[in-house]
Structures are given as C-alpha cells and as structure tokens.
Amino acid sequence: MKTDFNYHTHTALCGHAEGTMEEYIKSAIEGGIKSMGFSDHAPYVFPDGHESHFRVPSKKAKQYAEDLKELRKKYKSEIDIIIGFEMEYYPTHFEKMLKTVKDAGAEFLILGQHFLDDEIPESRAVLDESDDANRLRDYVSCIISAIESGVFTYIAHPDMMNFSGDDGAYNEEMRKICVASKKQGIPLEINFNGIRNNRIYPNDAFWKIAGEEQCPVTIGFDAHKASEAYDAESLKEAERIIKEYSLNYIGKPHIIFVNK
Ligand SMILES: [Zn+2]
Ligand SMILES: [Zn+2]
Numbered sequence: 014m015k016t017d018f019n020y021h022t023h024t025a026l027c028g029h030a031e032g033t034m035e036e037y038i039k040s041a042i043e044g045g046i047k048s049m050g051f052s053d054h055a056p057y058v059f060p061d062g063h064e065s066h067f068r069v070p071s072k073k074a075k076q077y078a079e080d081l082k083e084l085r086k087k088y089k090s091e092i093d094i095i096i097g098f099e100m101e102y103y104p105t106h107f108e109k110m111l112k113t114v115k116d117a118g119a120e121f122l123i124l125g126q127h128f129l130d131d132e133i134p135e136s137r138a139v140l141d142e143s144d145d146a147n148r149l150r151d152y153v154s155c156i157i158s159a160i161e162s163g164v165f166t167y168i169a170h171p172d173m174m175n176f177s178g179d180d181g182a183y184n185e186e187m188r189k190i191c192v193a194s195k196k197q198g199i200p201l202e203i204n205f206n207g208i209r210n211n212r213i214y215p216n217d218a219f220w221k222i223a224g225e226e227q228c229p230v231t232i233g234f235d236a237h238k239a240s241e242a243y244d245a246e247s248l249k250e251a252e253r254i255i256k257e258y259s260l261n262y263i264g265k266p267h268i269i270f271v272n273k
Pocket of ligand 1: 023027029054237
C-alpha cells in the first residue's frame, strides 16, 4: 500500500516533536506525498491564564501559520500544503479554542481527544488505563459532539481510549462513534504514531466494529519527527487492519476548510 497524502504532522513548537518544518516537508516529498497537512497541537489557555503544556504556545500560533505559508510558496511545485491544528473537543471551551485557531490562520482541523473534563488539572489522559464506564461515556460523548460540530476534517486515533472495563460496554459505546462517523461522513483515522510506538491503538476490537458499521476510514502518520513525514513501515500494519476488518477505507479525506 502507498499513499500520497498525510494530514497529521506536528512541529517542534509543541515541545515534544523535533526537526524543522522544512525537514518534514522534504521528507514527505521524498516519500511521494502530494497533499500534506500540518496539524500541530492547538493552543489552549486555561481560564486562569496558564497554558496547556504539550501544544503550540498561544503566542506562537500566528507565526506557526505564517512560517508554513512561506514554505508552502517555496515548495508549491512539488507538494500541496494545508495548515491546521489537532484540537480536542472540550465542551466548555470549544468556541474559544475554535476562535483561537481560526484567528491564528487555521485552514483545517483534525480532532485528537487526549484528555477529558476540559483538561482540568486533575483530569487524566485518555491513554491512562481506566475501567470507569463513566469516563468511557464521557469520551464517546466528546467524540460524537466533535463529529457533529462539522469543523473537523477527521477524527484522529478514535481508539485512544484505554478502557480496561467490561468488553460489552466498550463495544456498545465505541460503536456509537462509528455510527456517528458514518451518519455525518466524517472519517476515523488509523493512527501511525500508535503503530510505531506499540501503543494500545490501533485497537483491533475497535476496528472490528468500524468494519461492521462501514464508517469511512483514513490514515494519518502523526509525524513527530521529520523522518515520520512518510512512514512506509507502518503502512503495512494499516493495510493489515483495513483488510482484516474489511474497512471502508476512503483514502484521502474530504477537507473541511474552516477559513471559508
Ligand atoms: Zn503530539
Ligand atoms: Zn497528533
């Protein structure tokens, strides 16, 4: 399997990725990518003024977009670049976060739900194991609201939720994400950062349900290093999942532009 698109790319600005923006672009071109999206973690300032730590700092968000626009010009004969963010759906702060990223120059967004409870200091990461069915329900509710908001091009790692409780509850709740995805036509992403780092996602139990529901499925490299801006090795595992569960793989997702 090959791909000529990838809309999940980070930059060093989030503090846990490395390499220059230009190195990511060169690596993508070398791999054969024709459509590339930058989607670094969206800035998030808490009501008390402190900033969430794993994101583009709010004061650097405009510069992020400006720098990428310059690079887009420079490489326009080789690759199409769109500029956006990976953002959570936090019910209390959604409108504010959306305004922040639009003001910064976002053209598109992908959803990446890394926390619940609006990321209040006591909230735990979605990737932290939990058998709490309420947490599972909260997670599913955030994802569905995000799908229905109509601003997200796709849902990154929908299967990031690390639920160790009852399998029946998991299947029942997670199926709701697949049903909403199908109904709204918003794709779910097989995430390559999970593949590379042997994380709990991609989660076969989830993709089995996605196959049954035939919701649209795409892929994302989730590059945190320039060398990951093309990831041929992980493509093989994505291909296995697509075949094994007869997924409705749509390839390149339809981009939802938030600046028009
Ligand atoms: Zn990241
Ligand atoms: Zn990401």
